Amino acid sequence: MTSREKTATLGFSTRRAPAMARGGRPGSVDRWLAGKLLEASGDPPIAIVLWDGEEVATGNVTPRSRMLVRNRGALLRLFRNPNIEFGDLYSAGEVDVEGDLRVFLEAVYRGVNEAAESASLRSHFARTLKRPRPNTLRGSRENIHHHYDIGNEFYTRWLDREMQYTCAYFPSPAIDLEEAQLAKMEHVCRKLRLRAGETVVEAGCGWGGLARYMAREHGVKVRSYNISHEQVAYARQKAEEEGLSGRVEYVEDDYRNISGDFDAFVSVGMLEHVGTDNYPQLGGIIDRVLKDRGRGLIHSIGRNKARLMNGWIEKRIFPGAYPPTLGEAMRIFEPFDLSVLDVENLRLHYAKTLEHWLDRYENNLEWVRNNFDERFARAWHLYLAGSIAAFTTGSLQLFQIVFARATDNELPWSRAHLYQP
């Protein structure tokens, strides 16, 4: 696999090993801590290599990956709070991984998932878990700014042409990312049964690609809400260039301020930022703005079981993010007379999307290093590879939920229309 080969040759570890005090030769306490760390992670097939080259492994399997811990301080931080510290230490180069980062992360995810049933491990990790940062109107603005307003050019380097920063749809795994993102937008439009002349409201529009696609390919009028200033500016300029300004309106505002009457409600990749406490409020907004025969679609990362987002990702990459279970997502709909018509789980489509992103990202690594710094470059590399692992191991899911009003009887008799050429 291309991305695996590339990762193996990145060689962050040798080139950027930090010149820090290493805290003396490892002793029996260090070895004990390393062993406990592996045990608490469900004994994955991983060896921990201490700063003098000594290897610690547990379990009966041959280690498939090696994690290099550069000094005692890093080991102590890992032991205290692996959930958050691994990412920070990896970004700083104080911890490294020999071989394919994704394979290493998949082994960790599998181990932790299997061990998650054990009470002792739960309590170990539970201590280090905190609620995500609150998504108040102001909190959301800060959370979103943190991730999305780091310069559009960074994202153009590894996203598709339509700047879709959400799971693509691969009806065949052989199609490329550009085709798969177009296929995703078409899949969403078909699920919404859009007809020319209808009106659509979009909650969280990223760089506005879906809104332009809907207007251009399905002849609808779209109003899209987003609180990321840079994304809205980009989206407006694109719509202008494509002559779609009259049919697509980008509003720099919170989804909680949506108003109007619409034939369709769509939200792709925003629910992760909403927070379960706000789900009934989101449902209320949908209930308020959807016409009697309106349809809706929510596309979101999710979980099989309720669990907080990986602590490091929530802290460093996506503040305030929380992927809900399907049960939790139902809190949007169940307080209202909204009827869920269709749920599709596209988990492996997100793994494949991320593989494409990681590939492109690695091809632009020099640019990232030059425009940000090594720590940033390593952090994003870890985030993309870790996200692949989360989807391939079943830690994360991707749900597309289609809904309508309970009283709407003008429904298609089957979903065959989604699969017509």
Place this chain on the structure above:
Amino acid sequence: MTSREKTATLGFSTRRAPAMARGGRPGSVDRWLAGKLLEASGDPPIAIVLWDGEEVATGNVTPRSRMLVRNRGALLRLFRNPNIEFGDLYSAGEVDVEGDLRVFLEAVYRGVNEAAESASLRSHFARTLKRPRPNTLRGSRENIHHHYDIGNEFYTRWLDREMQYTCAYFPSPAIDLEEAQLAKMEHVCRKLRLRAGETVVEAGCGWGGLARYMAREHGVKVRSYNISHEQVAYARQKAEEEGLSGRVEYVEDDYRNISGDFDAFVSVGMLEHVGTDNYPQLGGIIDRVLKDRGRGLIHSIGRNKARLMNGWIEKRIFPGAYPPTLGEAMRIFEPFDLSVLDVENLRLHYAKTLEHWLDRYENNLEWVRNNFDERFARAWHLYLAGSIAAFTTGSLQLFQIVFARATDNELPWSRAHLYQP
């Protein structure tokens, strides 16, 4: 519409008006009670006709149906507990409906649904709601016996040839019931991705039609559990006649006693009888018997909002029944590493299925009267017409939920295979 015309000519009311004491001429208290009853039902476009012919109506709309209340006792019982008493009084002929029963019931459902948001009505009805009868091992046996062991011939009079007493699948609304039940079974098999030689366990098999279809058309081995003695006897005989005994085993036992290892788990129309308290236990059984690459499907009546089954249906027709919301149904999967892949809501397919059943039922009304009695005939007529109304007004849903283990990555890339000719 055929069924509407037929209903209108049934003429239960005139032929079977009860010769009871009528409690004297209606007075102002009776009129007040009738008005309050309509108000508490959300002011549907219905008039109540008292036993002297006097009409009471509320709201601003012209009544589209008339409910005849034959005496004061009936009015008092209706007022005290409409949820349960209407069905009993209708069955006994002490309350009747002029015109199409289904249209009347749809109006009532719509009124009650709309008014359900109002606190005063909620409290009025809440008083009359009770938990469904418990589904302990013994309770389930009694509950199931009540409904399913009233003689197979009764059901052969109005079900399809395969005796499918669950929602059919109408990829086109024009196909007939026989085709639609075959289409349902095929749809289920495709969702399960059955391959010849695989093993399937079925929880709740009715008269065994799906098990025989899977074995015959997809070459799998099936073990089906059911606690209805009459159904199991029928199913075994049919399998024998069709030469399928070697490949289909019917076990007269509770789903909680399922054991073995299977490639697929399927349950069509049993979850309604399980009770939410038992969902994690059901999930544990699935988790125990499903192989690593196993798939599962649960097909069940459901709700958009949590609400008890209509009291009369729960009491007289389906003891212990409770249709869950999708959120409640997730309690089966979320305690385990089971991943929901696909949910399809077939609400209008159940309305159409019931229309076919009602049509056939009405054609066999003389037979039902002769083999049971008038009260039974009216009760089942009400149950079938009321179920149509529950589905057409969105009070009930029909969910098909497909799932697999979280770690299974051999998933199809799209659902197009469900829609190939």
